[in-house]
Amino acid sequence: MAKITVRLMTSGVLAAAAATLAAGTSQAADRCDGKKPYLIYYATHAVAEPVWATVKKGAEQGADDNCLKIKWTQDDKFSVETTINRMETAITEKPDMLVITATDPTAMRPTVEKAKAAGIPMIAINVLDPAPKDQRLPYLIGIGAGLYSSGVAAAEQVLKVNPHPKRGIVPNHVPGHAGLEQMAKGFTDTLAKAGAQTEVIAIGTDVSQSSAMLSNYFLAHPDTDAVFCMNSGPFCFETLMDVERRENLSKTVSNVTFDVSPALLDAIANGEAIAGIDQLMYLQGYLPAVIARTYLDYGMMPDADIVTGPAIIDKSNLDKVKYRLMEAGLN
Structure with missing residues (x-):
C-alpha cells in the first residue's frame, strides 16, 4: 500500500510556523466564523511523559488552527485496559472524530467496532494495526512511524x-x-x-x-x-x-x-x-485535527496512511533537532 512520508522540519520552517501560529485572537475568531466546532476526542494509550506532552501540544494547536473543540485524555501509567475504558467513555460522549492507538488490536476490536456502529469516524496514531487494510481495525487512516x-x-x-x-x-x-x-x-x-x-x-x-x-x-x-x-x-x-x-x-x-x-x-x-x-510526535497530534476538519466538512480523506518515521537523528543533524527540542519544545 502506498504511504505518505513526513520528514524532519528544518529550524527555519519551524520558526516560520511559530510566527504564523502567533496570529492575534481577533483574526482567529474571524477565521472560525461560520465553521462548525466539531469535537475531536483523543482516547489513546497516552501517559504522563514528555513525548505524549508533545502529542498533546500538537493536538491542541491542530484543534485551534482548524476551529475544533478538543478533549484530551491520558493515564498516569500505561494500561491497555484503562485505555479501552477511556475509549468506551469517548463513545458515550459522541465525538465527531475519535483518535485512538491500535496498541492491542485484538483487545480493542470490540470497542472500535462499537464506535464504528455508532457512526463515529476514527483516526489511529502512534501504533497502527499491522494487519492488511481490509482486516485491520476499522479506522479511516493511520498516522505514525513504521x-x-x-x-x-x-x-x-x-x-x-x-x-x-x-x-x-x-x-x-x-x-x-x-x-x-x-x-x-x-x-x-x-x-x-x-x-x-x-x-x-x-x-x-x-x-x-x-x-x-x-x-x-x-x-x-x-x-x-x-x-x-x-x-x-x-x-x-x-x-x-x-x-x-x-x-x-x-x-x-x-x-x-x-x-x-x-x-x-x-x-x-x-x-x-x-x-x-x-517518529515526530508533534505531527501525530497535529495532523488528525487537519484531517478531521477536511473529512467532516467535505468528506475528503487521504488514501494512504501517513508515515512519520523512522527519521534518523545523529551528529549530522543534531543542531537542528536541538533547536526543535530546546527552542520549540517539540520532542
Whole structure:
C-alpha cells in the first residue's frame, strides 16, 4: 500500500510556523466564523511523559488552527485496559472524530467496532494495526512511524559503526505492547542476519529494578555491544546511560534509542549514542485535527496512511533537532 512520508522540519520552517501560529485572537475568531466546532476526542494509550506532552501540544494547536473543540485524555501509567475504558467513555460522549492507538488490536476490536456502529469516524496514531487494510481495525487512516522499520533502522545504524556485532539487546519497558514488540523484532531480525546473538529483555518501568537488571545483564553477557532502547527517558535510555557510565561501557557499546530527549542529544554529542530514531510526535497530534476538519466538512480523506518515521537523528543533524527540542519544545 502506498504511504505518505513526513520528514524532519528544518529550524527555519519551524520558526516560520511559530510566527504564523502567533496570529492575534481577533483574526482567529474571524477565521472560525461560520465553521462548525466539531469535537475531536483523543482516547489513546497516552501517559504522563514528555513525548505524549508533545502529542498533546500538537493536538491542541491542530484543534485551534482548524476551529475544533478538543478533549484530551491520558493515564498516569500505561494500561491497555484503562485505555479501552477511556475509549468506551469517548463513545458515550459522541465525538465527531475519535483518535485512538491500535496498541492491542485484538483487545480493542470490540470497542472500535462499537464506535464504528455508532457512526463515529476514527483516526489511529502512534501504533497502527499491522494487519492488511481490509482486516485491520476499522479506522479511516493511520498516522505514525513504521514500527518494525524503526527497529530495522536502529539496527542499520549499529551496523554502520560495527558491521559484525556480537550481541544486541532490546530492553522492553512495556512487555505486551504490540508496537514495541514490532519495533524490537525489526532490530533483532536485522542484527541476527548480521550474525549477532539477540535478546529482548522485559525490564518494566521500575527504574531501580531495570537498572539492576541491565547491570546484571552486562555482567552475565560481557560480549553485549549493541543496545536499542525504545524509550528515550528514564524507562530505558537514561537508566541505560547511568548503568553504562558506572560500568565504563558507554563509549564501547553501540547505543540507539527511539524518540527524542535531552539525554539522547547529549549522548550523541558526547559519543555515547550513535543515533536516535524519531517518529515526530508533534505531527501525530497535529495532523488528525487537519484531517478531521477536511473529512467532516467535505468528506475528503487521504488514501494512504501517513508515515512519520523512522527519521534518523545523529551528529549530522543534531543542531537542528536541538533547536526543535530546546527552542520549540517539540520532542
